[in-house]
Amino acid sequence: MQTRLRNDIQKREQLVEELRLQSEIIANLAEGVYLGRADDGVIVFTNPAFEKMFGYGSGEMIGKHVSILNAPSDKHPEETAKEIRGILDKTGSWQGEINNIKKDGTPFWCYAHVSMFDHPVYGKVWVTAHIDITERKQAAAVLRESEERFRDLYENAPNAYLSIGVDGRIHRCNRRAGELLGFAVKELVAQQVLELYADTPHGKEEAAKVLERFRAGETVHDEELQMQKADGTPVWISLTMSAVRDSQRRIVESRSMVVDITGRKQAEEEIRKLNEDLEKRVLERTAELQKTINLMAGREVRMAELKKVIQKLREQVESAGMTPIGNDP
Incomplete structure (x- = not known):
């Protein structure tokens, strides 16, 4: 009997030590962690990182319903909690992105991983680890907007x-x-x-x-x-x-x-054709002018020859003792 009692005491002490160690580990995790009772969704434990993440004081969240963590959307916070709880009841775990809300009303995004287990004190609980991904979501939104602008410019x-x-x-x-x-x-x-x-x-x-x-x-x-x-x-x-x-x-x-550049090339072709036509017309006009010049030059030659003939006749008239009538042409 004493041996059995001693063994029970040792097991209890071992269990207490394990719980203390687990609690210390959870308390020092960088991720925010909370435990919620599976039967009623009441928060029974939060580590410091979780309380800081949500803007609450130490122990301030204990006894509150998990729906206080969810930001309002097209669904009521309690409806969101109910949906997640339904998945947990079926599969035993849930993970994904969720829009949370701080104590002061500021919404922010977290990636949460939820699983169920039997706690020796609280019974069946949800253990949830939260990572704040707000900056990542904002960066992704900026990148997405930039990609959309680039795609619009490209298209x-x-x-x-x-x-x-x-x-x-x-x-x-x-x-x-x-x-x-x-x-x-x-x-x-x-x-x-x-x-x-x-x-x-x-x-x-x-x-x-x-x-x-x-x-x-x-x-x-x-x-x-x-x-x-x-x-x-x-x-x-x-x-x-x-x-x-x-x-x-x-x-x-x-x-x-x-x-x-089709329009430009067509314009260049039109200019080329106009230049060719202009050059052709200039050549034709030049030929016409040259012909006129040649005709005028011929007339001048004939006039000079005529003057010579008249001068010769004048000389002949004078040598015959006659007086020429009129002046030189």
Whole structure:
């Protein structure tokens, strides 16, 4: 009997020591930890990190319902707690992001891991570890907003943007690229880019040379090439192309900007034709003027010859003793 009693005392002392050690460990964890009774959701223990996280004093949360931890949303805090409790009853654990609220009403985000176990004092409890992820969520929101702005700029840019792999296939492109070439964006992805160039002196052949320069790591600036639309209509473009490299400095794809210069090239062609026409008209007019000059020069020669004849006749008249009538022409 005494041996049994002594063993019971030793087991109780061992249990107390284990509980004390566990309590000390939990109290010194960086994560916020609380225990809540499973039968009624009342908080029975909080460690200092948890109390500091939520802005409560030591022991101030004991005896309160766990719903005080949940920030109001489209669901009532008690409804959120009830949903989590339902999952715990079925699976024994729950984890995820949850919008909590501090004592002063400030909402903040936590990542929580909840599990159930039988506590020797409180019975079946939830043990929950909270990590404040507010800064991470805010950073993610800023990053997401930045990505959305970049995506909007990319998709709605006035110029076409394409990412082309070293194999010549299109990885990505924006909406303007599809509009420029008369394709849906999804139709352009995975296409061989050289197939989009025209069969003209400034088309496929020159584009293939540019692609080789890109593969060699050269940055291409304002290369004027001729592509063609889905319906075969030629379109002049100015291509700027640079390499995107991986961590090993290997080229993985291009960063390509395509500017539609068809209007400019058409204007240049019109100017060229006008210059040719003007030059032709100048040559024709010059020929006409030269002809007129030649005719006038011929008249002057004939007038000079006529004067000589008149002078000779005058001399003959005078030598015959006659007086010339009139003056020199």
